[in-house]
Amino acid sequence: MRIGELSERTGTPRRLLRYYEEQGLIVADRLPNGYRVYDGSNVDRVMQIRGLLDAGLPTRIIKQILPCLNKPRVIHFPDATPEMLATLENERDRMTDRIRCLTRNRDAVAEYLDVVREKLTAGA
Amino acid sequence: MRIGELSERTGTPRRLLRYYEEQGLIVADRLPNGYRVYDGSNVDRVMQIRGLLDAGLPTRIIKQILPCLNKPRVIHFPDATPEMLATLENERDRMTDRIRCLTRNRDAVAEYLDVVREKLTAGA
DNA sequence: TCGAACCCTCACATTGATGTGAAGGTCAAG
DNA sequence: CTTGACCTTCACATCAATGTGAGGGTTCGA
Numbered sequence: 001m002r003i004g005e006l007s008e009r010t011g012t013p014r015r016l017l018r019y020y021e022e023q024g025l026i027v028a029d030r031l032p033n034g035y036r037v038y039d040g041s042n043v044d045r046v047m048q049i050r051g052l053l054d055a056g057l058p059t060r061i062i063k064q065i066l067p068c069l070n071k072p073r074v075i076h077f078p079d080a081t082p083e084m085l086a087t088l089e090n091e092r093d094r095m096t097d098r099i100r101c102l103t104r105n106r107d108a109v110a111e112y113l114d115v116v117r118e119k120l121t122a123g124a
Numbered sequence: 125m126r127i128g129e130l131s132e133r134t135g136t137p138r139r140l141l142r143y144y145e146e147q148g149l150i151v152a153d154r155l156p157n158g159y160r161v162y163d164g165s166n167v168d169r170v171m172q173i174r175g176l177l178d179a180g181l182p183t184r185i186i187k188q189i190l191p192c193l194n195k196p197r198v199i200h201f202p203d204a205t206p207e208m209l210a211t212l213e214n215e216r217d218r219m220t221d222r223i224r225c226l227t228r229n230r231d232a233v234a235e236y237l238d239v240v241r242e243k244l245t246a247g248a
Numbered sequence: 249t250c251g252a253a254c255c256c257t258c259a260c261a262t263t264g265a266t267g268t269g270a271a272g273g274t275c276a277a278g
Numbered sequence: 279c280t281t282g283a284c285c286t287t288c289a290c291a292t293c294a295a296t297g298t299g300a301g302g303g304t305t306c307g308a
Contacts, residue, residue, distance in 0.1 A: 004284065016266070018287090055222045069233075085237065092233045105193065108193045158255075177295080
């Protein structure tokens with residue numbers, strides 16, 4: 001598929017798909033005329049990128065964790081330098097922190113909503 | 125305490141504490157000379173704000189969910205307009221999405237690290 | 249009374265993720 | 279062969295979060 005279809009299927013502006021490519025998050029083949037071509041796997045990939053961006057991770061970090069997520073677990077050991085492993089461990093922990101923070105606050109919001117709903121139905 | 129101490133205790137630049145105040149996320153009393161004064165509760169509050177910012181929520185949203193998080197559950201019903209409730213429900217769901225995404229990816233990173241560590245200790 | 253260490257406001261700069269549009273090439277259908 | 283819907287690159291604009299520093303007031307201890 002070309003960029004327009006990927007854009008539609010992921011709900012992502014073309015502009016951003018080019019940006020993600022520029023940042024090294026996705027790669028695109030090119031047709032002889034220069035058009036970008038993508039295969040189906042890019043849809044999931046873009047969704048994942050958007051989710052992580054939305055969760056506060058910068059592209060720089062996303063680029064580093066994406067290679068860990070390939071389903072056929074192929075580990076490129078040249079990438080597995082000690083620094084890289086330290087970075088990944090650090091990111092893993094930061095993600096855990098984020099999850100904790102989000103969970104705590106989401107639960108509080110949810111509880112608030114429950115209480116309000118209860119009052120409203122009782123009072124009406 | 126004044127802004128310097130709050131800054132130290134939260135690891136947050138003064139500049140940002142003033143910014144959060146400007147955005148309506150925290151309030152500060154003022155000494156006669158104009159200096160900001162804070163009490164201990166602001167430490168937790170600032171930490172919470174930073175956590176949420178780090179998790180990708182914009183100040184605009186944080187400002188809306190913070191009132192739900194007061195421990196003595198005091199619900200200001202003037203705030204509880206239908207639009208506000210809809211906003212909160214929407215945010216709650218978005219937070220749930222973020223949690224899911226982060227959890228999935230964190231687990232993948234963790235698993236990757238486990239595999240690499242295993243290979244390294246076995247191979248060395 | 250002076251200097252250090254605070255505090256204030258104001259304002260401009262930067263960074264990352266985006267929006268937007270110009271100027272132009274490609275291609276299929278009428 | 280032209281029109282419309284694609285695509286390209288390039289570049290400037292915006293927005294939120296943050297950095298940085300100027301210019302100036304306050305407080306306290308030597």
